[in-house]
Amino acid sequence: MTALLTTDLPLPAFRRGKVRDVYDLGASLLIVATDRISAFDCIMPEGIPGKGRILTQVANFWFGATRDILPNHLEATDPADYPASLQAHRDMLAGRSILVRRTRPLPVECVVRGYLAGSGLKEYQKSGTVCGIALPPGLRNADRLPEPIFTPSTKAEEGHDENIDFATMAGLIGADLAAQVREVSLALYRRGCELAAARGILLADTKFEFGLLPDGSLILIDEVLTPDSSRYWLADAWQPGANPPSLDKQFLRDYLEALPGWNKQPPAPHLPDHVIEGVRARYLDLAARFGIQA
Structure with a gap:
């Protein structure tokens, strides 16, 4: 192909x-x-x-x-x-x-985390918090959180998104809408966890995007619970403190992190065939577990 x-x-x-x-x-x-x-x-x-x-x-x-x-x-x-x-x-x-x-898209990305990983882990290791939410001490990579947390971020046109606290988000879009978005995001995450668990997968975290219709109604937009926007881990191989095998693009990130000489700035390095095939195989595996022919 x-x-x-x-x-x-x-x-x-x-x-x-x-x-x-x-x-x-x-x-x-x-x-x-x-x-x-x-x-x-x-x-x-x-x-x-x-x-x-x-x-x-x-x-x-x-x-x-x-x-x-x-x-x-x-x-x-x-x-x-x-x-x-x-x-x-x-x-x-x-x-x-x-x-x-x-x-009219909301100017924030709505991230929900049920496990500690990625940028959330890095922030926790520095401050003991994620987006202003205090977490118990001593948590490790891939630890399950006491309950899922809503951790929004900016939506940068260029450069990196930045994690923000709920009060900052409320200042951007209004308190009532922010509360609605948080409630809906957590409900969507829980639905994702439920259906993923039935297929032997842990939904570690994910991001949602929302938009407003002309009448002000909130709807879900962009993509939802894909391996590009989510961390999916194999449940039977999950072990707190370790990097769980995943069915998302963490395989690509891990390859790039270990690559000498690239500073994460354009131009990006060329990908060898085994990395391309590795990413493709993981995405296809995820789809197949949900009965999706792609």
Whole structure:
């Protein structure tokens, strides 16, 4: 398979993100998940063949599994239902694109953590807190937290997102909306944990994004509970204090962290075949555990 690294459709470009190309259809947006992959805010020169289809199908599964908690932005997932101007591109769009309602995105990323890892672990080791939330002393990497915590971050257009406390988030979007977002994020995380546990997986942490419709209603947008936006660990191999085997892109991060001479700044290093195949295998494994054909 060849990785799809970019798209060029006969529509106005709305935005090109690290992974997704977004096109403007007026009241709706077309989101196309490419096979690009990023780490440490750098897009890798090589993509992961089929990754965009895997991400899209996993996200669509979770959009369906969580719609009773909060409505989402999906309008259509079959290119046959897209505008006539896109019908010539149906083969490329199939499985890796969605038509969505246009919203006003909230300027924060909504992270929920049930285990201590990543940037949360680093902050805890410095201060004993994560986003202003005090945690018990003596916690180790991959320890389960006493209860899931809501730890928002900024949504940086360039550079790194930064963890913020709840009060800062409330100052950005208003206290009532912040409280609603926190409650919904925790409910979505718990649903994810429940369905993942039934498949032998621990959902360590994840991020959600939300948008507002013209009437002010909150809906779930972007992606949800994908291996790009979440940490998924194999439950039978999880051991506090160690790095659990994962079904997400931690495999790529670990490779890059051990790579001599790269300072996590562009340009990103080329990826060897075994890393590309390793990431792809983990994403496919995750999808298969949920019965998803990607």
